[in-house]
Amino acid sequence: MADQAVRRSPGRRAAKGNRFYFAVSACSVIAVLLLWWIASSNEWVNPLFLPPPSEVWSAFTDIVREGYKGSTLLAHIGASLKRISVALLLVFAIAVPLGILCGRIRLLSAVFDPFVEFYRALPPLAYYSLLVLWFGIQDTSKIILLFLSGFAPMFIAAVYSARRIPVDRINGARSLGASGFRLYAFVIFPSCLPDLLTGLRTAVGVTYATLVAAEMVAAVSGIGWMVLDASKYLRSDIIYAVIIIMGIIAILIDSAIRLLIRKVSPWIEQ
Template identity: 60%
Template sequence: MRLRGISIGSVIVLFIIWTIVTKLEWVDPYFIPKPQAVWSSFLVLIAEGYKGASLLTHIANSMYRLFTALFFVFVTAVPLGILCGYSQHIRAVFAPIIEFYRPLPPLAYYALLVLWLGIDNESKIALLFLSGFAPLFIATAASVEKLPADQINASLSLGANKLKLFWFIILPSCYPDILTGLRTSIGVTYATLVAAEMVAATNGIGWMVLDASRYLRSDIVFVGIILMGIIAIVLDGLLRFYQARRFSWVGK
């Protein structure tokens, strides 16, 4: 509770500094708008939307791209990570490919995805999938590798087949690390989503921020940035809450 109070206090202090700076006009309002202007723009966006679409529609489009990509990330990276962590031969096949593209900035190959798939959702979902796949794959494979060999051998000696070994031993043991990897994957994917919408899109929160900046609407830019930050905090907070409740024993 005390740490939460400190966090809330830091946000309040930041808001006070923002208010004072804009009130005394130390910075041009075109660069940093007043909190009242940002709030007014937020209310206008709720009532009228932006460029023919409601604010909720822009948010929904962004979340659709994010969660579709994360679904494909989860159903591919987790099984493949378990297989690669369990078998060095399978890892030798896939590791070079993943290690090659993993350090590349996602926007470096986004031009190819747009060329192949167009500027619609397909290219964005593919980009998000590629950006989020590697962190979850690495976390899953590393978690399997650190499983005690005695635990696996004991299960096999007691009659467990490969399917039971995966379902009752490997997956439950790796689940906490998989959730940690998923949190990392969500963070990388979310940042990539905003960048992708800024490069080639006609809707979404990232596109709205970029479009507003072209017309020097810093108030709308601030609304978009604040909304993106709040959404990211909520997503991560939900995962942290589940992780704390489901795996309270981890690290103790």
């Protein structure tokens, strides 16, 4: 019984600590909302720049009920998530195997690394006009822009994780007969998976931040486009409402990835 109590106590302390930090986070959010309400009520800031929370809530409910520019809110969210999902699937399917191979084969790394290092520091808008010229103004150019924004962090995470695999693990697998595809599929890839999921979390954040740029040109749907379109008419209430929606979606996506990381590698704190 004493041993069970000892084993349970760390878990209880961790749960109590999590509840405490959650309460602190909730209080921080409430404090910011309260400050926002006080500032807007006393008109410390021009309502054009900081609309009252009531107006933002009213704009949100209007968008939920009536949609925006002929499409429902779910349709706009779905259009943006579709672009991001396709881009991230391509990122994981291309950047991960290429990065792992570059991490294990220095010659291959020498071929691809200069190009990745060159373009990853460029702002997305710097080469988006080229993508539009090459691939048109439809979703193809937008998906490619999102793909390029997420490729570099995913590729770098794959290279780093492949290089830090212990040599003894590789030699042990080879001594048991693993080689070629089996070595990569059953030893190297599982060893890289925790770092890959962390890299995916970074890639999702970078890709999501590029969403507005991707929906700037000839788009008529998407939450990024909603922000840009509302800014043309100085509808700051809609801008704030959509930005909050974007933030909530980003938190949900990040929470899902963090949960997946904890399932795959529970020893890593997230």
